[in-house]
Amino acid sequence: MYLHCDPTASHYLKTLLDAIFGFQSFTNEIIWKRTSSKSDHSQGAKRFPRVHDTILFFRKTPASTFQPVFTPLSDDYVDAKYPHVDADGRRYGLWDMTGPGGAAKGNPYYEVMDVSRFWRYSRDRMERMVAEGRVVQNRPGSVPREKRYLDDSSGVAIGDVWTDIHPINSQARERLGYPTQKPLSLLERLILAASNEGDVVLDPFCGCGTTVHAAEKLARKWVGIDVTHHAITVIEERIAEEFPNLKIEVEGRPRDVVAAHDLARRDKYQFQWWANWLFGVQQYRERKKGTDKGIDGEIFFLNGPRGVGRVITSVKGGGTIGVQAVRDLRAVIEREKAEMGVLVSLGHPTSPMRVEAASAGFVQTAHGSFPRIQLAPVSELFSGIKPRLPMAAPLDQLRPPKPAKAKRGVDDHQLQFVYSFQGGKQLGEAGEVVHIDPRQRVSRM
Known part of the structure; x- marks a missing residue:
């Protein structure tokens, strides 16, 4: 087992792991020099620059697989x-x-x-x-x-101080923009040392999928678990790009209306992200904090001489929904000067809602005429009935407006390890606890 952390909490976590697994199972404290000193040292700072992370390595028994890396x-x-x-x-x-x-x-x-x-x-x-x-x-x-x-x-033979694996370059092909993304080469080294081909690798907080990518590349079986539907979608896309013929199975994702209701009851944000995925949205609103301004997702399309067209989605996870939701979406479309909007709802639209949506009329695009506001209840999406929209175009071709840069702080995609102190870099608002649903996983066995 490897546990990756920063030096602020590594000694506390070492104590916890000793208590769980026994101190005799501790094998190595690996020091990974993840950055250069100049990038973590502001003028006037009264400390040495922080340039490394810690990886704690535990083995169940002395007979556990270990292969030196050279x-x-x-x-x-x-x-x-x-x-x-x-x-x-x-x-x-x-x-x-x-x-x-x-x-x-x-x-x-x-x-x-x-x-x-x-x-x-x-x-x-x-x-x-x-x-x-x-x-x-x-x-x-x-x-x-x-x-x-x-x-x-x-x-x-590589020792326990690693200085030859560099952080992911901002222009690197493997960079996905995930806050805690690790270099693929780092995970490859860890997996090579502690497993053989055909062994199973588990990452219970798999984020953007670097571990499962490395495991597949090295001919290992694997299981990845994450709390967010957004993360699982990122992993699916990553695996599809790198291994186009590989078939994987996702467990924990709603497959019927009953499961969708259960997800909405447990976590409205996860329901929002999942519904956007089900609908085929290209760009999600990914953070919980702050106002969403009525925009939960966006789809972009080429609109001829008019430039880039935009479809705004609004997701409602309540059991009941009224005509005001349609009016709100219409106001957002007008404010944002978007072409169209789609209201994705857990509940079934009422007759007044359909009348209100129809009153918004049609919009002319380079792809033809489309209803300006369309309603998409989850039950219809499960049945394969989707709104009629222009063909979406790849984001890297459209260069749509970039979302506001997230402030460095608590990452809503990651489980926060709660202690009576703040660890790592400046965390922003302290004390927030992210409750996880550990049942969603993606695997290749």
Whole structure:
């Protein structure tokens, strides 16, 4: 098990994990240098720049899978450690074979090539190495040394301080804009070290899906769990792009009207995001805090000489809904100068609502004439009945207005670890607890 955190809380979390799993299961504290010092040091700050995160590594038993990870040898290292070339043209170096610590460390004492010492290897293994020509004595009486060939080396074993994995560049292809997104290479290293092909990898807070992406890439089975429907949608899109032929299963997503009612009762925001997904919205309102100005989602389309067309969605998760919701949406469309609007509702629209929507008339677009306001009850969406809209165009082609940049603070997509102190970077409003529904998961088994 790996737990990734920042240095502010790592010592508290280490204590909790020791209590849960036993201190003997603790294996490593991995230090990941995630950024450079200049990016975390404001003028006048009275502290050293914070440049690393902590990864706590626990193993259930000593027999748990672990495979050392290596990096290639540097040219300077090769020149220093492998300076010799034999008659076959193979490069090699000579290494110390004496056993440090002597008998106290369990090293055997015996004679090799007329030299008696404590050695790293047993007598039987030493005799095999001598017979294979892997033991070299430069002159009579000198301490024999082990002959190691460069082409037999796996590289340099990686220790518990990682400085070679850089944070995701702002222009990187893998960047999805998720606040806590980790580099793919970081998760690949963790998975390679602690699993074999075909093993199952679980990420119970999978966010934008970096862990499941790495697991699939490395031929592991996987299960990802997240609280938000938005996160699961991001993962689905990511997996579809990277592995177009892969079939995955999503559990916990409403599949009928009864389940939709249950979701709306438990979490109106998750219902809002899920309903937008079901409807095919391109851009969601993703945060809980602050006013939404009547806009829960948006769809964009090419509108000929008029430029980019815009459809605004409003989602209502209440059991009952009235004509005022239609009037409110109409006012938002007029204020935003949008072409159309869709009211997605849990409840079934009333006759006055349909009359009010029809009174908004039609709008002419480059794709033809469409009702300006359309009603989309969830029951109809489940039946495959969707509003008639212009064909949406890819956002990267349209360059629609970007949503306001979120302030650095509490991320509504992530479970907040509640302590009596504030951890990490400045959190903004303190004390908010995000209740999670752990039943939604995406997996490939």
